[in-house]
Amino acid sequence: MSASDLWLTYQSTVAFVGLNGLLALSVYTTLSCGQLSLAQAGFMAVGAYASALLTLHTSAPFPVVLLAGALAPALLAVPLGLPVLRLHGVFLAIATIGFGEVVRIFFVNLEATNGALGLVAIPQRTSLPTIYLALLGALFVLWRIRGSRAGYALEAIRQDETAARTMGIDANAYKLSMLVLGAAFAGLAGALDAHFNFMVAPESYSFGRVVDMLVYAVVGGSAAFYGPVVGAAFLTLLPEILREVSGPLGLEPGPLRLFVNGLVLLLVVLFLPNGLVSLPRRLRRWRAERRGEAYAP
Amino acid sequence: MGQQIANGVFLGSIYALFALGYTLVFGVLDILNLAHQAVFMLCAYLALFLVLHLHLPMFAAFPVAVGAGGLLGLGIERVAFRPLRGRADSNVSGLISSIALATVLEALALQLFGPDVERFPFGIVPDRSLRVGGAVISELQVVIVAIALSMLLALTWLLRRTALGRRIRAVAESPKAARVLGVNVDRVIASSFFLSSALGGAAGVLFGLAFNSVSPDMGRAVELKGLAVIILGGMGSMPGAALAGFALGLVEVFTVAKLGSSYRDAVAFGVLFLVLVLRPRGLLGARALREA
């Protein structure tokens, strides 16, 4: 098979890797300050619909459409975040799940967007370079935050929020900002996705979707800012590779993908809590211990 | 009108039974076990298997499936929660590992049973109906509500009147203090999971019977409703879960009748959201919100 055929066959997979990476980063932004927010599917939906409506009804240029896709959910994140970020841990998670579902149901019932059928025949304006440009942009933003004072504040909040507050860090402002940033990433991914798949439909933005995003972020590892992207790449490519294996083993590809996703997540949470990106360090430590040497990271 | 009330009570009893298991584990451990819905689903399949292939009558298959659910709960505790016990973020990581385990179990079900909807064979439960007022209520529905209520009462009795119940409440109050007092905390936690999953499994079998459908994704929809119920009722409160379960069942049914079914789910999540924002401890939850 020629290189160009190879490319055409797998271009959608490569595109999904990029999109999933961006979605994983949107979950990571709130994880990085210790908040588990699962509303990202809702944000993604808002971004997708907003951008699709702009494309279908106006002649706005694509960058403007993408910007709208990122801004709409970001604006929505503010009234969501203010009451909800007072909650912690499991309660925050549940509240954000609830929000995501409410958004989905809202779109299912919105006649103006064909309800559950969604919008179709959206011209394909997204190209691979656009996706990866967006991804790199998001990574760049996170990289800058990491190295700055904001990054230290976020880490402090993640370790112990009460202590951070007593040190004078405005935890509420940071947490809200991260929620808004995550919403912007998710919305951008939604806009790109809508213009790649020709369609927007509420069922793509269900609880299952945000669980996938969470899996990418956790498996990749939230220790490093690019960890979620690694997780997304790994878990998006795995089913393609598994597809070849599943036949000979007599297994259905659908269940096998689910099974491996779940198993990988379980193993990572239990044995590699900082994700795949922490693997090299772990291996080195393990090797050093075996040799009886002291290990200094 | 009477029929809709009957429908609501019926639906609510299943929600209540499912939520009881959720809230029991949360009350004891401050953990949300999102693998609960997988137990719900697998026990329904087990009961189906027992009935179809081993030709057991329903009244024998039911307790077997419930017991198996309890055992599955023990397994879930051992695999997804115990190893994380010492960690600082064990609530959240426990949540994630239970999601992972639920995914694995759902995949197994898909592989073994296929994605199609199955149903219990016709005639497995008597087909008679009663007419009460203007409502048609089937015998099956009465039995299901009765089972749900009796399980609730049994659980309440267990917690209030037995030694195990006392130990569970002690651990729920403070694991450290309980340990100091000589309670085997590990075993108590395991027992809680056993009970919780047995309830979840019972809910699954009853659901499959009630609505003539068993499928690998049947847990998904109920899982999120279950969350709404325990939040509304107050996390950790048994009577709260029961009350909220019935309330949600009734509200959903009337929403469908008056507004159309598109808003059915919106009601559950809207309530969940409002409760969390305005009164996080729910209707009957006594405990204050814990830090993560």
Add this chain to the structure above:
Amino acid sequence: MRPSLRIAAAVAGMAFAGCTRSPSPSPAASAVRIGAVFSLTGNAAAYGAQQKAAVQLAVDDVNKGNTLRGLTLELVLEDDGTNPQQGISVFDRLINANKVSAIIGPTLSTLAEAADPRAQAQKTPVVAVSNTKPNAITTIGDYIWRVSLTEAQVIPSALALAREKLGFKTAALLYGDDDAFTKAGFDVMKSALEKAGVKILGIQTFSTKDRDFDAQLTALKGLKPDILLVSALVEQAGSIAVQARQLGYTGPLMGGNGFNSTKFIQLAGPAAEGVLVGTAWNRASQEPVNQAFIAAMKARGTDPDQFAAQAYSGVLVIAEAIRQAGFKGGREDIREGLAKVKDLPTPLGRFSFLPNRDGDHLAAVQIVRGGKFEILQ
């Protein structure tokens, strides 16, 4: 290199290794490769299973019959998982890696709307055999053709026939509002009822994930309609019928295309008796090609339903297109050949395409009697 970046590189390398394993080579010169995309898993799996069995039989029959002057059909079967993203990926693969000349499927209209545009963009003909959404699918482009009759073609005549027999004046409607097919079916039912002057007393909706329909059915039953029309996929159709009867609704029940599956009868049991379903396939037809089809499917262990008949006919149509193109099997050949298909004998009856590339043949009404579908004469 930072250690964790090495991980990233390793993942990328693994992916590339996965990619460079070579897929199937180009088809042999005398073989025409046809892709078939059906929902073998997921919500629509009941239909997909029938379609899979039928196309396999059809390809075997065509090759055995040797009517293509030495050309044989080669089938590549894929699962779309009832998931639009998967459908798109699978279409890409069939078009670019397997280099198929045409694609049959996918099963659901929702998926077709997502994946067919890619085939149209890459100039590969698609023959839809079960998409029934009206004013759609073939509107995507001139490479998209449709064998299955749309709901707009089946339901009105089915309803007229039912009205002749039962004489109803009022109706209630129940439909799934989150699937393209069930919603389209509802739209057609509603307008057909309105045109016939039947009064619609009430409309209720449900979602494809619902299992409990008591609330909706109770509300509709309370309005005392002469007939209840339901547009649902088969998995829920069964439960709806059972719950309706359980709640004491004794009036007639009529379903859309989703009810057109033996799985419905299996799921609904005694509640299926007397249910009416419009159908694109007159299984009682004595035409030889139809009887042979039914016998051959049964011999292979499958009691065929409408989906099987349509899928089988889809393959026959493609074979005819190859013939009409001068026994050539390229993508353009097939597209040109499809336009020339006229009065082709198929299990569905004599088949032709309409100018807008939709299918054209006679429809019928079925009623469930004794646990089986019978044609209402």
